[in-house]
Amino acid sequence: MTDEAGSNSSLIPHPSSLILHPSSFVRRTNRAGGLEGGITNGEELRVRGYMKPIATLRKPLHSVDIDTKAEDLAAFERSDITAVPAAGVIGEAMLAIVLANSMREKFGGDSIDEMRRNFDGYQNSITEY
Numbered sequence: 209m210t211d212e213a214g215s216n217s218s219l220i221p222h223p224s225s226l227i228l229h230p231s232s233f234v235r236r237t238n239r240a241g242g243l244e245g246g247i248t249n250g251e252e253l254r255v256r257g258y259m260k261p262i263a264t265l266r267k268p269l270h271s272v273d274i275d276t277k278a279e280d281l282a283a284f285e286r287s288d289i290t291a292v293p294a295a296g297v298i299g300e301a302m303l304a305i306v307l308a309n310s311m312r313e314k315f316g317g318d319s320i321d322e323m324r325r326n327f328d329g330y331q332n333s334i335t336e337y
Contacts, residue, residue: 232335250334253307257299262291 224236235251242253268281315330317323 255303257295259292259295 224239226233227236235249238251238254240249240251241255242248242251266284268284271280271282272278273280311323311327315323315326317326
């Protein structure tokens, strides 16, 4: 496995070769996850999210009470995994917002119908290429 920074370059997937199929250029595989150089390549977009562990103090640390300015022990913070499913929902929602914003930026328009027309025109121009 690689970490978030992808420091283990031997495990970073490299895109496969291009082929002509039947009248468009495609990759033999989607090892790049739909992104090449930060640009989508028309393949299925695959996204992997990470979440840092929830801060937990099982053994209270020495601290100072802000109100009384007296030495005190830090409060015990509970540790649970219930934040992971919620983070998945939030991640999906944020990805949808980012993708929708990119669609709006690329295809513009004052309505969904106009955006759809622009998208269809773009698809046709790619096919004709």
